[in-house]
Amino acid sequence: MVGITSFEAYIPAYRLSRDEISRAWGTKNEISRAWGTKSIGGERAVAKHDEDSLTMAVAATLGCMKKGVQQADGLFFASTTSPYKEKQAAAIIAAAVDLPKESRAVDFTDSLRGATIAMNSAVDAVKSGTAENIIVAASDCRMGAGKSQFEPLFGEGAVALAIGATDVIATIERSHSVFSEMLDMWRLEGDSFIHSWEERFVINEGYMNSMHTVISQIMEKHNATPKDFSKVVFYGPETRSHTGLARRLGFDLEMQVQNPLFDSIGNMGTAALPMMLVAALDEAKPGDLILVANYGDGGDAFILKVTENIGKFRGSQKINERLEKKMYINYETYLNWRDLVPIQEPSRPESPTPSIPCLWRESKSVLAFYGKKCNKCGTAQYPPQRVCIKCQSKDDFGDYKFSDKKGSIFTYTLDFLTPSRESPAVIGTVDFEGGGRVMCEVTECEHSKIKIGMPVEMCFRKVGQKGGIRTYFWKAKPIS
Amino acid sequence: MGMITDKVAIVGMGCTKFGELWDKNVDDLITEATFEACEDAGVELKDVEAAWLGTVFSGHTALSLSYPLKLQYIPVTRVENMCATGTEALRGAAYAVAAGACNIALAVGVEKLKDTGWTGVQPSNVVGRTTMGTTATELELSPPALFAQLAMRYFHQYNLPTERGKMLLAEIAVKNHHNGSLNPKAHYQNKLSVEQVMKAPIVAPPLGVLDCCGVSDGAAAAIVTRADMAKSFRNDPIYIKSMAISVGPSRDPVSQEYDFAHVEENARASAQAYAEAGITNPRAELSVAEVHDCFTIHEMTVYEDLGWSKRGRAKDDIEAATFTLKGELPVNTDGGLKCFGHPLGASGLRMQYEVYKQLQEKAGPRQVRNPRLGLTHNLGGSVWGGIACICVTGNELHKGS
Numbered sequence: 037m038v039g040i041t042s043f044e045a046y047i048p049a050y051r052l053s054r055d056e057i058s059r060a061w062g063t064k065n066e067i068s069r070a071w072g073t074k075s076i077g078g079e080r081a082v083a084k085h086d087e088d089s090l091t092m093a094v095a096a097t098l099g100c101m102k103k104g105v106q107q108a109d110g111l112f113f114a115s116t117t118s119p120y121k122e123k124q125a126a127a128i129i130a131a132a133v134d135l136p137k138e139s140r141a142v143d144f145t146d147s148l149r150g151a152t153i154a155m156n157s158a159v160d161a162v163k164s165g166t167a168e169n170i171i172v173a174a175s176d177c178r179m180g181a182g183k184s185q186f187e188p189l190f191g192e193g194a195v196a197l198a199i200g201a202t203d204v205i206a207t208i209e210r211s212h213s214v215f216s217e218m219l220d221m222w223r224l225e226g227d228s229f230i231h232s233w234e235e236r237f238v239i240n241e242g243y244m245n246s247m248h249t250v251i252s253q254i255m256e257k258h259n260a261t262p263k264d265f266s267k268v269v270f271y272g273p274e275t276r277s278h279t280g281l282a283r284r285l286g287f288d289l290e291m292q293v294q295n296p297l298f299d300s301i302g303n304m305g306t307a308a309l310p311m312m313l314v315a316a317l318d319e320a321k322p323g324d325l326i327l328v329a330n331y332g333d334g335g336d337a338f339i340l341k342v343t344e345n346i347g348k349f350r351g352s353q354k355i356n357e358r359l360e361k362k363m364y365i366n367y368e369t370y371l372n373w374r375d376l377v378p379i380q381e382p383s384r385p386e387s388p389t390p391s392i393p394c395l396w397r398e399s400k401s402v403l404a405f406y407g408k409k410c411n412k413c414g415t416a417q418y419p420p421q422r423v424c425i426k427c428q429s430k431d432d433f434g435d436y437k438f439s440d441k442k443g444s445i446f447t448y449t450l451d452f453l454t455p456s457r458e459s460p461a462v463i464g465t466v467d468f469e470g471g472g473r474v475m476c477e478v479t480e481c482e483h484s485k486i487k488i489g490m491p492v493e494m495c496f497r498k499v500g501q502k503g504g505i506r507t508y509f510w511k512a513k514p515i516s
Numbered sequence: 517m518g519m520i521t522d523k524v525a526i527v528g529m530g531c532t533k534f535g536e537l538w539d540k541n542v543d544d545l546i547t548e549a550t551f552e553a554c555e556d557a558g559v560e561l562k563d564v565e566a567a568w569l570g571t572v573f574s575g576h577t578a579l580s581l582s583y584p585l586k587l588q589y590i591p592v593t594r595v596e597n598m599c600a601t602g603t604e605a606l607r608g609a610a611y612a613v614a615a616g617a618c619n620i621a622l623a624v625g626v627e628k629l630k631d632t633g634w635t636g637v638q639p640s641n642v643v644g645r646t647t648m649g650t651t652a653t654e655l656e657l658s659p660p661a662l663f664a665q666l667a668m669r670y671f672h673q674y675n676l677p678t679e680r681g682k683m684l685l686a687e688i689a690v691k692n693h694h695n696g697s698l699n700p701k702a703h704y705q706n707k708l709s710v711e712q713v714m715k716a717p718i719v720a721p722p723l724g725v726l727d728c729c730g731v732s733d734g735a736a737a738a739i740v741t742r743a744d745m746a747k748s749f750r751n752d753p754i755y756i757k758s759m760a761i762s763v764g765p766s767r768d769p770v771s772q773e774y775d776f777a778h779v780e781e782n783a784r785a786s787a788q789a790y791a792e793a794g795i796t797n798p799r800a801e802l803s804v805a806e807v808h809d810c811f812t813i814h815e816m817t818v819y820e821d822l823g824w825s826k827r828g829r830a831k832d833d834i835e836a837a838t839f840t841l842k843g844e845l846p847v848n849t850d851g852g853l854k855c856f857g858h859p860l861g862a863s864g865l866r867m868q869y870e871v872y873k874q875l876q877e878k879a880g881p882r883q884v885r886n887p888r889l890g891l892t893h894n895l896g897g898s899v900w901g902g903i904a905c906i907c908v909t910g911n912e913l914h915k916g917s
Contacts, residue, residue, distance in 0.1 A: 383633050390652035402653050417770045425770045447672070447776045449664035449720040453636060454656045460720070463661050467772050475665075475769045476655055488672050499653055509653035 038162045039207035039340065041169065042104020042198040045314045045355055046096040047301060049480050050082040051362045052370050054188040060367035061183050076275075080191040080302035082365060083177050085373035085457035086479055086497040089115040090125050091508065092194035092307075093173035094132045094496040098439075100171055100196035101133060104205075104349065108198060110140040110170035112158055114150030114306045117177045118143060119498075119506050121225065128508065129173060131403040132496050134437065140167060148221070148271075148332025150174065150306040151195070156336060158199035159208055169200040176305030179374060181229040189274055191302020195310035205349050206317060206326065206340040212254040215334035216246045239277045243331055247271075247281055250335035251327070258339050262286045266324035267316045269294040271309045271331045300359050306332075311355070318354040320346055361516050363482070373457060381455045389503035400435075405494065405510045407472055408433035416471035436472070438494065439510060443468040445490040450483055462486055466512050479511040491515045521792055522914055523614040525746030525753040526738050528557020531869040534734035534857035535703040542574045542628045543584035545735035549862075550585055550624055553737040557749050564739070565618035566591045570605030570625040571861035572598060573632075581624055591618075599810065600761075600896030601625060602736065602864025603905035607759050609740050619742055625866070626735035627859030636660065636731055637860065660728055660811060664720035666899045667813035669776035671722065674828040679714075682722050685812035686713035687834050689726050689854055692809060695841055696851020698881045703730040703857030713812075727812040732857025736865035738872075743913060752876045757889065757908040758792030760785040764901035774900045777828075779814070781904035782821035782895065789906035790823070795889070799824045799845055802908075803887040804874045806867035808895040809852040818893060819847075822906075841882060849874060849882045864905060867892035875911040887911065 058075035083092060093113055101108065111133070113126040126141035135141075140161070144154040151174035158170035175194030180186020199208075220238035222231050232238060247270065255261065262268075268287045272278025275298055282293045294316045296308070304311055309330040316326055324342040329335055371377045398419075400406045407418030413427040416436050423430050443466040450460035462478040464486065478486060479497060492512035499509045530552025532545050540548075546569075554561055567590065569581035578592035597604040602625030609621035629637065636659055671681040690710055696702035708726060716724035739749075746753035762785035766774075774780070786798070795801050807822070809815035816834070819825040824845060825833045833839060839847035850856050850870035853863060871890035873879045889910045896903035 383635050384656075384658070385632070385634055385637070387656060388650045388652050391649040394649050394651045395653075398651050402651050415771070419768060419770075421770070425766060426773075446772075447665040447669035449661045449668060449723075450718075451658050451661035451664075451720050453658035453660065453719060463655070463657060463665070463720075465665060465769055465776065471772060473769050473772050473774075475657070488668070502652060505652075507652050 037204060037207040038159050038199065038201050039204035040197050041200040041203050041205060042100050042349070043314050043317060044096050044099030044103055044196050045311055045358065046092050046099065046194040047358055048081050048083045048087060048092065048192055049361065049363055050084060050365050051079040052082050052365055052367065053079045056367050057188045076188060078299035080188060081193055082370060082373070083192040084479065086499065086511065088119050088498050089117045089175040089177050089194070090119050090128060091496050091498055092192070093129050093175040093196070096175065096194040096196035097129060097133045097171050097173045100198055104203070105169045105171070105198040105200060108135060108139065108169040108171045110142070110158065110161065110167045111135055112142045112144060112154040112170055112172045114144040114154045114172060114174040115176050116146060116148060116150065116305055118145050128403065131399055132508070134404040140170070148306060149330050149334065149336055150332070151310045152330040152336035152338070155197065155199060155338070156211055156213065159211065162199055162201055169198055172197045172199060174307040174310045176307050178305045179229050184229070186230050189298070189303050191304050193301055193304045193307050193311055195307050195314055197310060203345055204343055205345045206320070206342045209339040209341050210254060210258050211336065211338045212250060212257060213334065213336045214246060214250045214253070216242065218242045239273065243273055243277055244281055244284070246335045247329055247331055248284060250337045251285055251329050254337040254339060255327070260339070264325055265292060265327045267294055267320065268292045268327045269309065269312045269316045270327070270329040272296045273303065274298065297355070315355040317342070317346070318356070322346055382453050382459070384453060384455055387455070387500065387502060390505045390507050392505070395507070402509060405437065405439035407436050407438050409436035414471070416468065418472050418474050438468060438472060438474065441468040441470060441472070441494070442515065443492050443512065445478070445486060445488055445492060446473065447488060448478070448486050464492065464512055466492055477511045478513065480513045485514065519792070520610060520614050520759055521757050522743050522755050524610045524740050524756045525743045526756070526868070526872055526909065527741050527746055527749040527753045528553045528555070528559065528739035529737065529869045529872045530556060531701060531736040531866055532734050533701045534730070534732045534859060534866070536630050537733040538630065540733065542580070542626055545626050545628065545733065546581065546584045546624055549626070549735035549737040550622065553622070553739050557739040559620060559739060559749065561585060562588065563620050564590065564622045565620050566609070566612055567622040567624065568592070568605040568608040569594045570596070570601035570623070570864070571627060572596055572601050574626055574628045574861065597903045598896030599808065599858070599860050600864060600894040600903045600905045601861040602866065603892065603894040603907060604864065606738055606740070606865055606868060606907065607761065607905065609738070610756055610759060613740050613742055619745060621740050622737065623740065623865060624735065624737040625862040625864060627861040628733045629731050629859055630733050634731070636728070658720065660723050661720040662898055663811035663813055664723045666776055666817065667722050670813060670817060673775065673777040676831070678722050682714050683710060684831050684834050685727055685816060686710040688809065688812040688815045689713045691840050692848045692852040692854040695849050695882055696855025699850050699856065702851040702855050703732045704851070704855045723811055723813065729810045729853035730855065730857035732859045734857060734859040734862045734866065736862045736869050738865055738868060752911065754872050754875050754909045754911055755913050757910050758789040758906070760788035760792065760906045762788065762904045764897070766901035769900040776899070778817050779821050779895065779899050779902055779904065781902040782818055782893065785904035785906045786822040786893070789908050793889070793908040795908065798822065802845055802889050802891050804849055804871060804884045805845060805847045805891040805893065806850065806852065806870050807847055807893040809848055809854045810858060810895070812854070814895070815848070815852070822893060841884070846884045849879065849884060864892065864894040867894060868907060868909070871909055875909060
């Protein structure tokens, strides 16, 4: 039976506390509080300036492939914040995680429900036999305007779920969908921030009604009652409406309802529901029946049954453990990272504009981070060479992937001159286990922490945007 | 004896003041340096049979030289080897004369950096790559950050605590500023204290802003001719004893074999140059040296790369003041890149200008005693894959060391 065969969550390392946002907007004092913009408490996850929906999806997908499905034949990307308005992100992700060219790459964009729409399509593809293993990667970096309720509420993150028919962890017993037409939250072309209509209207007539309908209907079709489920995982725009819906449907908030992670991560858009599902699966036991429901332009509901395989799959980090590793930023840093304040760049020679033929030609080394290994002397080298650096033999190499190799810092510095959102940029020369050396930026590394010998791993990051082209490459980051 | 030894002589040199020359353009600098060189050699521009222009950013093609000088349809070549460009221009002219292609050749190096408004030069990601057609994913590393990694690893390899290492580097900056303060043509005229250098704002740890050379405008020029004709121009020509260039095989830091505590190309070029000039004990035989102190750490490793100090022991010689004006082997007597300034294409020829004046005993308050052999060392590119040029010159014909 078709179901989830592997999963991995990616939560950015940085947090912005909601009290800090309130501090920035001066809403901590009593007069401001009276106007209703006080902190809702807790913290939100923040993607670094070198991350976007696409890079977070790559991180989650690589983890999902490492833990479970080694080779997927499809990559479905769900997001409302795909980096390009026209240009598929799934193809870039598939190239970065090194899927075979024959894989199906599809974007499911523009709907908050994108992840479950993609899951349904993946299930259909596997059921029909056109694919064996499809990875659904949901990822979002949505922005609320300053002082809005969304800015503190939203968080960023990504989840990859593999859908297949072998070694299934949780079978998908049933699915059901409804659509609804309502402008409750939206962005037009060129809008940076979410628009929304008055909360009382969009929550009651939109969220509550659609979710009540789709959940009631799937339970009816499955002859199930609320108490049949070990866990109920459903999307919520924020805490109040989430708990309100749980009560209305008759679920036990304490025992059944999956925490929506607002306190620790925030509302992650398309990744929100998948992240909750991962948190539920972290704790699930074989035989558990899980009700899953997602919202956005209607609703998708699923009934999942956890299999014996969950025991084998465990051992990787749970969401709770993952949340322990974090670094706090202040609101000014958030503004800088989101490019919301103009920054004086150092006066440096202008960076070159990327050439599309160059990026295309070097896609395998740039996106999938392949170098070469000499067949004669065994020296691993990056970037790919025609003539071996060690023995000078010509064109006698095998492909050699560096993206999954661990390394350590051989030498380093902090570059105060190079343009960077976090001047100074941390620069390291990385020696890889098994050979090969790369000089690159070291991300997520506090300036005082870098030292010779520090162990690092590679991560896929946004490195620039120029001439309308967003460029991605690999950086090192400390192994925590 | 090697291929070029005693075949070519420098009979005239010119060098502009280096600095922030807001009121001068590239053509002004070329004109001033060239006419000073011609006057010094006692030749007219029309006597020049072939010319070489070295510039990195401040011109394209031979026309950038022929146009300001109104050269009359003679062969002109433009060369570029990043920061080693100036020496490359001299090499072109010298080898043409040695090959018998011409009897009088001109080499000019020029750079006008201050018009760009840049703090320093371009990121090292462009070194060795075309700027037309790139994935734009290469690391944008500033030059100080590149040499800072050399310093980090050098300190690590030789167990120098950061403060100790920085103090040694500061001594180099202090020495070069002392020398430059005696030189009216130097970009900076100020002396520095060790404390000033060590407390200067950090640019790329462990390097501070006073560990970095000046970003300058300037030009330098040389007139070269056949050694056997040299005395017809002047009584004190300077003879080329050897010219070496060593170009590394690696544009990217690909190999784990490189230790980031020396520059291999420096060592290779100096070995070639010493062999060609018949030098067996460079520290004793050289009277003066001008080396590529783009960052203080590089001058420190050059002491070892060029065989003057043992590996890891440059600190002993810094402490012993070996390379000061009154020391055993005075280095960067004119202030070096650090204080004289570094207009990329001009620097190699500027170094030669100082060695030329020293060998002629015309270096004024900076004059070294009993000069016989001088060396210039010019590095282009990066520390793991560079272009190292060395030129040894002497004031006596058919006399090595």
